[in-house]
Amino acid sequence: MSGVEAAKRLAARSAVDAFVKNGFKLGIGSGSTVVYAVERIAERARAENLQLTCVPSSFQARQLIIEHGLLLSDLERTPELDLAIDGADEVDDRLTLIKGGGGCLLQEKIVVNAAKDFVVVADYRKNSAALGQQWKKGVPIEVLPLAYRPVQKEIESRFGGVAKLRMAKAKAGPLVTDNGMFIIDWEFNEAPAEGWTKIGMELNNIPGVVEHGLFIGCAKKAYFGNEDGTVSER
Numbered sequence: 001m002s003g004v005e006a007a008k009r010l011a012a013r014s015a016v017d018a019f020v021k022n023g024f025k026l027g028i029g030s031g032s033t034v035v036y037a038v039e040r041i042a043e044r045a046r047a048e049n050l051q052l053t054c055v056p057s058s059f060q061a062r063q064l065i066i067e068h069g070l071l072l073s074d075l076e077r078t079p080e081l082d083l084a085i086d087g088a089d090e091v092d093d094r095l096t097l098i099k100g101g102g103g104c105l106l107q108e109k110i111v112v113n114a115a116k117d118f119v120v121v122a123d124y125r126k127n128s129a130a131l132g133q134q135w136k137k138g139v140p141i142e143v144l145p146l147a148y149r150p151v152q153k154e155i156e157s158r159f160g161g162v163a164k165l166r167m168a169k170a171k172a173g174p175l176v177t178d179n180g181m182f183i184i185d186w187e188f189n190e191a192p193a194e195g196w197t198k199i200g201m202e203l204n205n206i207p208g209v210v211e212h213g214l215f216i217g218c219a220k221k222a223y224f225g226n227e228d229g230t231v232s233e234r
């Protein structure tokens with residue numbers, strides 16, 4: 001296992017061991033680090049006979065829950081969650097996150113919002129003093145396909161930077177999310193001095209924007225796996 005993979009695994013296992021309790025209704029995030037969290041949740045559920053209910057935040061998360069034999073639910077049957085566990089693309093010193101590198105930000109934000117607590121699991125590359133220092137691919141923004149061009153133009157003219165339509169990897173054309181939307185990656189020039197809250201609200205007010213990948217004021221704690229085998233907590 002590479003250093004980065006070992007770091008992801010360490011962070012995920014530490015968070016699950018510290019936060020997951022019997023009877024919990026869990027929100028399951030998306031991405032490669034969450035794979036290790038679900039692995040550990042399933043391991044503990046078997047070993048300790050934990051009764052857990054899991055609500056996914058993406059197609060990938062749903063598959064992970066099923067593959068690991070965990071009880072699958074949804075927000076209709078389980079609208080209130082005890083804990084959400086998810087990865088991040090970058091975490092700053094105030095626990096403001098950029099999420100959506102994997103294109104699942106909308107459902108992830110809904111699941112996080114339904115949870116009493118939200119814990120982030122990540123490797124050392126995501127640990128940052130200010131957003132943009134580590135993650136160079138910008139803030140993912142989910143948009144209605146018909147609106148992507150005016151949204152791109154408005155973001156660039158109001159906030160500067162470059163707003164790029166994310167293209168699919170193994171298909172010609174744009175990436176389409178689990179919700180049938182497009183993703184714009186907004187590569188901003190610099191982190192706003194006044195913080196991200198105002199920009200987050202302004203992004204949400206642009207017609208055609210469904211949701212953005214700035215997660216502000218919702219994470220309780222972040223676990224970062226380090227290269228030397230230790231875990232940092234924030």
Ligand SMILES: O=C(CO)[C@H](O)[C@H](O)COP(=O)(O)O
Nearest residue numbers: 031032033087100101102104
């Ligand atoms: O926000 C996400 C998906 O939309 C992921 O949590 C984020 O991209 C981190 O993924 P990984 O654990 O693979 O680094």
